[in-house]
Amino acid sequence: MADSVNKIAxxxxxNFDTWRIQIEAVLTKSDLWEYVxxxxxKPTQPEEEIRRWERQDRKARSELILxxxxxxxKQIKSCKTANELWIKLHSIFASKGPARTASLLKQLTQxxxxxxxDAREFVNNFFDLVDKLHELDIEINDKLLAILLLNSLPEEFENFRCxxxxxxxxxxxxxxRIKILEESDSRIEKQQDGNNALISKHKIQQPKGNKPRKKCTKNTRNS
Known part of the structure; x- marks a missing residue:
């Protein structure tokens, strides 16, 4: 179980939107999700079932905390059960109020x-922000999105952007999105070809081996 939790950010x-999907999968795998x-x-009787529920709930709560x-x-320290903790997390991180909207828009524009x-990871994160805004009923004009995406590219993409x-x-x-990824793949391929060419050139220029030098001997005259 601990290994599974360690695999997620x-x-x-x-990152609440992606985290909640992953943590649900982890807890479902260990039969703890239904406590969350x-x-x-929680049963009211018998005592044995109550203790079993409390034990499983503590496990689920611990996995969430970890x-x-x-x-x-500090925001969830007062939560006593896994379900209380989950509800609290939703109220903090999945809020649909103006503050969350403003935060997502700020992240997108910056x-x-x-x-x-990695271009793929960056582009995926960019459109993940767009999807989160869509969930909040915020639709961004496609042309404006294209401009934002182009402006988010580094200097090495200047010719492509122009x-x-x-x-x-x-x-x-x-x-x-497709064109940016194709441009990135092309750049990586050219860089790899250039590196391979440099390695080959270096190998060609290297001497095959140093020939052993002949020992110099001094001629001495008999006196």
């Missing part, structure tokens, strides 16, 4: 791909 401010979602309620970032634990960052922006019309974001 701990819950922080920005409240399906299995999967939460340390800085967030999204920037770092030099050398080529796209010089068109009469911007491509739809789904097509732009």
């Amino acid at each position: 701990v819950l922080g401010r920005d 979602d409240g399906s299995i309620v 999967a939460i970032k340390a800085s967030e634990l 999204c920037r791909m770092k030099i050398g960052e 080529a796209i922006e010089s068109r009469d019309e911007l491509p739809r974001t789904e097509l732009l």
Whole structure:
């Protein structure tokens, strides 16, 4: 069980949507999820069943706590059961109020791909933010999304960005996503070819082996 929890990223401010799917899968696998979602309620009798429920509920609560970032634990320290903890997490991280909307919009507009960052991971994170806003009934114009996505690319994509922006019309974001990934794959392939060429050139220039030098001997005259 501990190994499964260690495989998922701990819950922080920005990953509740993916975290809750993963933690549900982990707890379902260990037959603890129904204590978290409240399906299995605490029995009133017999005593043996009550103790068994409390033991399983503590396990479920512990697994949740171990999967939460340390800085967030103070917000759930008063929760006594796994279900109380789960409800509290939803109220904190899955809020549909203006604060969450503003936070997601800020993340989207400030999204920037770092030099050398995996393009697929970055693009997936970008559209994950778009999906989260969609869940909050926030729809962003496709052309605006395309501009935001282009502006999020690093300097090494400058020529690519200029080529796209010089068109009469911007491509739809789904097509732009594909083109960015193709451009990234092409760059990686060229870089690998260049590295291989340098390695080959280095091997060719290397001497096959140093020939042993002849020992110098001094001629001495008999006196």
